[in-house]
Amino acid sequence: MIIQxxxxxxxxxxxxxxxxxxxxxxxxSALMIGAKTHNLSANVVAVLLFLDVAVTVFFAVExxxxxxxxxxxxxxxxxxxxxFDTVIVIGSLVPSGGSGVLLARLLRVFRVxxxxxxxxxxxxxxxxxxxxxxxxGYIALLMFVIFxxxxxxxxxxFHPINEVLWGDVSISMLTLFRVATFEDWTDVMYxxxxxxxxxxxxxxxxxxxxxxxxxxxxxxxxxxxxxxxHEQFRAEQHGESGDGGEPASRAxxxxxxxxxxxxxxxxxxxxx
Numbered sequence: 074m075i076i077q078x079x080x081x082x083x084x085x086x087x088x089x090x091x092x093x094x095x096x097x098x099x100x101x102s103a104l105m106i107g108a109k110t111h112n113l114s115a116n117v118v119a120v121l122l123f124l125d126v127a128v129t130v131f132f133a134v135e136x137x138x139x140x141x142x143x144x145x146x147x148x149x150x151x152x153x154x155x156x157f158d159t160v161i162v163i164g165s166l167v168p169s170g171g172s173g174v175l176l177a178r179l180l181r182v183f184r185v186x187x188x189x190x191x192x193x194x195x196x197x198x199x200x201x202x203x204x205x206x207x208x209x210g211y212i213a214l215l216m217f218v219i220f221x222x223x224x225x226x227x228x229x230x231f232h233p234i235n236e237v238l239w240g241d242v243s244i245s246m247l248t249l250f251r252v253a254t255f256e257d258w259t260d261v262m263y264x265x266x267x268x269x270x271x272x273x274x275x276x277x278x279x280x281x282x283x284x285x286x287x288x289x290x291x292x293x294x295x296x297x298x299x300x301x302x303h304e305q306f307r308a309e310q311h312g313e314s315g316d317g318g319e320p321a322s323r324a325x326x327x328x329x330x331x332x333x334x335x336x337x338x339x340x341x342x343x344x345x
Contacts, residue, residue: 082142154190201299
């Protein structure tokens, strides 16, 4: 009886119709959050409050179905996405009145992020971004070193020209961030060029290092990790498994190459 009920709940949870309804409710919740920021009549506010309660109840039922449909309950909380959804749903149950009104509103805003956990493609993007962060950290550290060196040089040479922009190293780093984002950076450059005509070299080399080299390195890192995640996702979709954490397609190619090499060795042995 319990096993049959669990199977029925699993069918409901995995059905595309149910997932479509969940996504629609998440989008409705997002629209309600935006609507509450406008000046509305009392009747509309009452309708929104009723819908908010209905959405909260629906999310509670939905997360309960997912939990009960899981064969092993401990594995349910081994998934970071399941933990995230559970925290958001439980947080949404906090009453929106009294001292917890700010927390309740904040958690209701985060309900929109549940769209990420419901759409596999969005989960893929977030997973790739999280895995790329450690690699990007070293690039960011190198960027900080370059920023610091250029900020120190800029503070030494350009401090007398404009103390607001080059007063010390920390302010100079903010100015260089402005230059790196191309926010009116030519105004900063022309101001220093009036006193130091060759200061354009300072700006162009800095922009070349930060905007062209380091930024492309970060983009390349994210694309590399994303490509690996896509290969692993395709392997999982086809029910394959990789060796050593690699996608099954790559493992199969390596296996075929070894077998071809063995066949070639046998043929050469017989002909010899």
